[in-house]
Amino acid sequence: MKEIKGGVCAAKGFFANGIYSGIKKKKTSKDLAIIYSESLCNAAAVYTQNKVCGANIIVSKENLKNGKAKAIICNSGNANTCNKDGIEKAKAMCKGVAEYLKISEKDVAVASTGVIGVPLQVELIIKNIKPLIDKAKNSAEASKNAANAIMTTDTFIKEIAFAFEIGGKTVKIGGIAKGSGMIHPNMATLLAFITTDANISQKLLQKALREDIKNTYNMINVDGDTSTNDMVVALSNGEAKNPIIDREGNNYKIFCKALNMVNTYLCKSMAKDGEGATKLIECEAINSKDIETARKISKSVISSNLLKAAIFGCDMNWGRIACAIGYADCKFDINKVAINVSSKFGNMNVFEKGYGLKFDEKKALKILKEKEIKITVNMNSGKNKATAWGCDLTYDYVKINGSYRS
The missing domain is CATH 3.60.70.12 (L-amino peptidase D-ALA esterase/amidase)
Structure with missing residues (x-):
């Protein structure tokens, strides 16, 4: 190609x-x-x-x-x-x-x-x-x-x-x-x-x-x-x-x-190019038991407004990622799941086997200041994967849609 x-x-x-x-x-x-x-x-x-x-x-x-x-x-x-x-x-x-x-x-x-x-x-x-x-x-x-x-x-x-x-x-x-x-x-x-x-x-x-x-x-x-x-x-x-x-x-x-x-x-x-967006968020769910579960998990993560706001604020709040995974409409074992957040600056493991991991806040800030952020959710349950894309949620989104007709 x-x-x-x-x-x-x-x-x-x-x-x-x-x-x-x-x-x-x-x-x-x-x-x-x-x-x-x-x-x-x-x-x-x-x-x-x-x-x-x-x-x-x-x-x-x-x-x-x-x-x-x-x-x-x-x-x-x-x-x-x-x-x-x-x-x-x-x-x-x-x-x-x-x-x-x-x-x-x-x-x-x-x-x-x-x-x-x-x-x-x-x-x-x-x-x-x-x-x-x-x-x-x-x-x-x-x-x-x-x-x-x-x-x-x-x-x-x-x-x-x-x-x-x-x-x-x-x-x-x-x-x-x-x-x-x-x-x-x-x-x-x-x-x-x-x-x-x-x-x-x-x-x-x-x-x-x-x-x-x-x-x-x-x-x-x-x-x-x-x-x-x-x-x-x-x-x-x-x-x-x-x-x-x-x-x-x-x-x-x-x-x-x-x-x-x-x-x-x-x-x-x-x-x-989301309205008011400053960052692209990509979530890849890997090693899933089936493709549909991978799709639902990755889409759920990038659809979370709380996560979008956290990414905008450069806040490594992995709890919002875990929360979005948890309400996805599919069955999985959270105790097998691992979460990694990365960008051009580097990557960081933040969650594993049902619990959060200690991380360097300064490094986290540098990772999240980049324009493209990737979240990898390892389901550790199979061989299927899917990717979803979203963006951060900013003040400008409200400004744009608060006066859309004008």
Whole structure:
């Protein structure tokens, strides 16, 4: 696997762009993005589990029911959720793209993110579809423009791409994402768009995405809130001309590894960019009796607001880690568990066989002052492992969300 430039435009045949349309108040902010393929793609998607879902979720689910798509349009600054005319406006966005690209409305996925309950000024989007698509390119800059246009409270763009080989052909895969707050996926509380020129069947593309989110998007937490709007969409147009991946052999495993690398990078970026965050927290549960226990333990630890606050304050309060392990919904023997906390500065064992260990407070402070903190929970009960990502909880998180609508 080789990291390359290009984001969602790294793969052959994909174009993108992002512009300002007037949805956001700040004219210096982009708020409308397009991603499309020259040829029809196999499409896979996963959606928020929030029972109050955005109009974009309803429309995209219907449009992608046949597993095909050619374009994705996304606006930021307005969620188009809980509005009486929301579905009508989401469909209008699809229609506008379809008419300009001369494709079926059913081949367009639509996404919206931002404030809930505010009517969407869809006319601003419709009149900007022409300049949006006219300037769309297959370039690294175009991908960055699209990544910028889907952001809300994000502080930096999130994109990545990789090249790999299948059947003697170079295959590329790339993705962009947004997510800073309202992050506690069960899928999902974010937007992520993945493009690949891999020749893979829709059935296996969907399976690969559905399985991978269990170890990536479903393993991040910023604030414990599951959003109403968000989704992950993957498009594959087959332009790499590799032998079709239509069975779960070695080529499928190679593709899944590449997909996981894209998703893992995007997830860590979102956790790192949590609203007001100053530190990335990674928790790896190792030597677990099964994968599900490892997932629940690691996710429970990074979801603890008390731990998040302690990490912000550089307080080696291992009791909060043990507490979070203890209320995870799974069975284990706490007397076998060991906890280690580490960073670039060094590492420290703080808990073993049910009891805390003495440690050097000065060394602990230096470990926790780093920007990336890792917590390793050794279950000492098997061979399975899982990793989850979160961030610290800061004063700025309250400031940002105390005035989100303004």
